[in-house]
Amino acid sequence: MRRTTAALVLALIVSLLAAAPASSQTAGTEIGGTLGSGTTVWTPDHSPYVLTADVIVPPDGHLYIAPGTTVTSEADHQLLVNGSIRTDGATFDLPAGIVVDSTATPPAFDQAELFTTTFRGATGAAIHVERGTVVPVFATFEDNATAITGGPDAGTIWLNFGVVRDTDTLAVVEGHVIVTAAHLSGFERGVVAESMFFHSNVVEPPSGPCTADGTGCALAVSGPAEDAYAELHGSWFGTDDPTAMASMIWDGQDQPGVVTFDLDQAYTESFDVEPPVVTVTDPGPTEPAVGGQLSGLADDLPDPGGNGVGSTSLWLYDATDGTAWDGYEEQWVPIDGSQLEPVSFPAVTAPVGGGISWSAELPPLAPGHDYVAVAFATEMGIAGSIGVSEPVFFRAVADPAAPTITAATPNPDGTVTVSWDPPDDTGGLPIDSYDLVCTPDPQPPVGDLETVERATTATSATFEPAIGVRYTCTVTATTTAGTSPTSAPRTVRVPAGAPTFSDTPGGTFFTAAVGWAQAAGLTTGVGGTDQFQPHRAITRAEVITLLWRHAGSPSGAPAHGFDDTTPGAFYDRALSWARNDGLTTGVGGTNQFQPDRPITRAETITLLWRYAGSPGGAPAHGFDDTTPGAFYDRALSWARNDSLTTGVGGTNQFQPDRPITRAETITLLHRAATN
Incomplete structure (x- = not known):
C-alpha cells in the first residue's frame, strides 16, 4: 500500500510539472439553492458570487469556477458538493467553507479538483470532506480556523504544491492524507490523520510540546497500530535530523514502525513561501485591437527566498459567447470544466532579479466581444508555487466596416439628401460620426465648386449641388478605434429644368x-x-x-x-x-x-x-x-x-x-x- 501511494504521488508531481505552462464586469451575482444538473460555470465577469443561502451541487451536477472568480457569502452559508467541483485560479472567502459529500462520478478524476485556488476566512474548516476525493493543488489556505477536515468515509485528501499559513489547525482527517511540496506555517495544531504520506515539504512547527491531538505537533498519526503509518521523504521541520523531527510528530504513543524517515535531498529553510506576483496591464476600454497583444509583469522578489519566475501563462475567456481559448487545440471551446491549456507567451525582458515583463500574442478575437484575461506565473523549482493575477476585462475592437449608401433624394429646394445604412460590423464600438464626401466629377466643375464634406452623427446628410453637375459621393464611419473604408460610390446629379428662353423649344437635342x-x-x-x-x-x-x-x-x-x-x-x-x-x-x-x-x-x-x-x-x-x-x-x-x-x-x-x-x-x- 505504501509503495502504491508513493508511486501515485510521484506520478502526480511529474504530471503537474509537465503541465506547468512554459468587457465589462457585472456588480456581482447573488446565488442560493440547488444548482441544475450537468455543468454550471461561474466566471469572473459575473464575480463575485455571493451566497445568499446554502448552494448545493446535486449528485448529477458539476460546478466549474473559472480563473479570476471570487466566491463569498453574506452569512454562514456553505457550498455543499454532492456532485463534483473544479476550480482554477479562484478565491473562496466563505466563513462556512466548502463541504464535499459525494460519490458521484466526476467529469475528470476526483470529486473536488481545486487548482491554484485561495481559501480564506473560514471560521471552521475551509474544506470539509464527508465522502469523495479532494485534491487541492497549488492552493493557498490562509486566515482559516482549519484548512481541511475529513470524516471516516472521506477518500484520500491530497494537498500538493500548496501553502497553508496563519491557520489554527492544518488538517484533521479520519483517513489518509497525502501532502507533497507544501509549505506549512503559522499553526498551533498540525496535520492529524490515521495515516499520511509526507513528501518534500517544509514545516515551520509550533513550539510544542507535541500532544496526541496534534496540538504543538507538525504531524500526529491518530490511527490504530495496525493501520497507522507516516512516510516522510525529503522534508524539513526546521531541521532535517530524524531524531529532532521525531519529537515534532505524535506517532500513536511511539508505536514501532509507524514513522518512516527518508530525508535524502531534504529542503531547507530557504524554501520559497510566497507565489510570484503577476499582473496584467489593463488595456483600456477599447484595446487591444483584434490581433493585438496583452502584457504585464511577473515578479518573485517579494519573497526573500524567491526562486524566480520560471514560466507564465494566460487564461483567456470570451464573456460574450462563454468560450475559453484552448491553447492545445488552438480554438475557442465552450467551458465544460475540463482543463484548458492556457495561451503561452514569452518573457520579453528581465528588468530586475526574478522579475520579468511578458507579452502575449492573442488568438483570434471577435470585434465587440468582451474578454477576461487572468495571468499565471510559476516560480522555478520543484516545489515552486503559482501566482494568479487579478482578472482584467477588455473589449476587442477593430475598425468599422464601410457604410452603404442607400439613396440620394432630390429635395424641392434644390438640395440633395444622401442616406446610408450603418456598417454591418462596427468593430465592437459605437459609431461616433460619419463623413460624407461628394466630389464634382468630371473636372473642371461648373463655377467655383468644391468638394462637399459633411460630418454628422446621423445616417444622412444634405448638400446643395450645382444643377446638372455629376457628383461622386462616398461615406465613411468613425469610431474610437479608427475609420472605416469608404463606401461604394454613389452618383448624384440634379437635372436642370427646361430653359425659359422664348426661342428654345422643348424636345430638341439642345x-x-x-x-x-x-x-x-x-x-x-x-x-x-x-x-x-x-x-x-x-x-x-x-x-x-x-x-x-x-x-x-x-x-x-x-x-x-x-x-x-x-x-x-x-x-x-x-x-x-x-x-x-x-x-x-x-x-x-x-x-x-x-x-x-x-x-x-x-x-x-x-x-x-x-x-x-x-x-x-x-x-x-x-x-x-x-x-x-x-x-x-x-x-x-x-x-x-x-x-x-x-x-x-x-x-x-x-x-x-x-x-x-x-x-x-x-x-x-x-x-x-x-x-
Whole structure:
C-alpha cells in the first residue's frame, strides 16, 4: 500500500510539472439553492458570487469556477458538493467553507479538483470532506480556523504544491492524507490523520510540546497500530535530523514502525513561501485591437527566498459567447470544466532579479466581444508555487466596416439628401460620426465648386449641388478605434429644368443643355433679351466667355495683350484667363484673337480639349471628312471617345470647318461637363 501511494504521488508531481505552462464586469451575482444538473460555470465577469443561502451541487451536477472568480457569502452559508467541483485560479472567502459529500462520478478524476485556488476566512474548516476525493493543488489556505477536515468515509485528501499559513489547525482527517511540496506555517495544531504520506515539504512547527491531538505537533498519526503509518521523504521541520523531527510528530504513543524517515535531498529553510506576483496591464476600454497583444509583469522578489519566475501563462475567456481559448487545440471551446491549456507567451525582458515583463500574442478575437484575461506565473523549482493575477476585462475592437449608401433624394429646394445604412460590423464600438464626401466629377466643375464634406452623427446628410453637375459621393464611419473604408460610390446629379428662353423649344437635342447652362448661370440671354438664339453661329469671344464662366469666372490673370480686341469688352477678362491658361495663343501664329469671327467646329473642339487638360491616348476618331494630323486631330479623337460627338446628322462626318451654332456649342460643353 505504501509503495502504491508513493508511486501515485510521484506520478502526480511529474504530471503537474509537465503541465506547468512554459468587457465589462457585472456588480456581482447573488446565488442560493440547488444548482441544475450537468455543468454550471461561474466566471469572473459575473464575480463575485455571493451566497445568499446554502448552494448545493446535486449528485448529477458539476460546478466549474473559472480563473479570476471570487466566491463569498453574506452569512454562514456553505457550498455543499454532492456532485463534483473544479476550480482554477479562484478565491473562496466563505466563513462556512466548502463541504464535499459525494460519490458521484466526476467529469475528470476526483470529486473536488481545486487548482491554484485561495481559501480564506473560514471560521471552521475551509474544506470539509464527508465522502469523495479532494485534491487541492497549488492552493493557498490562509486566515482559516482549519484548512481541511475529513470524516471516516472521506477518500484520500491530497494537498500538493500548496501553502497553508496563519491557520489554527492544518488538517484533521479520519483517513489518509497525502501532502507533497507544501509549505506549512503559522499553526498551533498540525496535520492529524490515521495515516499520511509526507513528501518534500517544509514545516515551520509550533513550539510544542507535541500532544496526541496534534496540538504543538507538525504531524500526529491518530490511527490504530495496525493501520497507522507516516512516510516522510525529503522534508524539513526546521531541521532535517530524524531524531529532532521525531519529537515534532505524535506517532500513536511511539508505536514501532509507524514513522518512516527518508530525508535524502531534504529542503531547507530557504524554501520559497510566497507565489510570484503577476499582473496584467489593463488595456483600456477599447484595446487591444483584434490581433493585438496583452502584457504585464511577473515578479518573485517579494519573497526573500524567491526562486524566480520560471514560466507564465494566460487564461483567456470570451464573456460574450462563454468560450475559453484552448491553447492545445488552438480554438475557442465552450467551458465544460475540463482543463484548458492556457495561451503561452514569452518573457520579453528581465528588468530586475526574478522579475520579468511578458507579452502575449492573442488568438483570434471577435470585434465587440468582451474578454477576461487572468495571468499565471510559476516560480522555478520543484516545489515552486503559482501566482494568479487579478482578472482584467477588455473589449476587442477593430475598425468599422464601410457604410452603404442607400439613396440620394432630390429635395424641392434644390438640395440633395444622401442616406446610408450603418456598417454591418462596427468593430465592437459605437459609431461616433460619419463623413460624407461628394466630389464634382468630371473636372473642371461648373463655377467655383468644391468638394462637399459633411460630418454628422446621423445616417444622412444634405448638400446643395450645382444643377446638372455629376457628383461622386462616398461615406465613411468613425469610431474610437479608427475609420472605416469608404463606401461604394454613389452618383448624384440634379437635372436642370427646361430653359425659359422664348426661342428654345422643348424636345430638341439642345433643350437640356440650354436648361443646364441657364441654371448654372452660363448664359442669361443674348443682349439682355429672353432669347438664346440657338441657331446663330457663335463667335470666338462668346465661346471663350462660356468656358470662363464654366471655370468659375476666375480673375487675376495678366492682360492678354491681343492686338485686335476692345479693352473692357464683355470677353476681356475671359480672354486674359484663356491666354494665361494656354487655351489660345493667337490665330495662325499672329497676335490676333479675332473675337467677332464665327468659330469653327474644329476650333471649338480644340478649345474644349485644351480646357479639359489636353488628354491623350484616345483611339483615332475615324471621321471621313477630316485631315490627318490637323491641329484638331487629337482633340477630335478625345471628343469622339468621350461621346461629345458621334458625327453630324447620323453621318460619319464632323464638318470641322463649318461655323458652329450656339446650340451645338452649349451641347458639347454640357456633354463634356456631365457625361
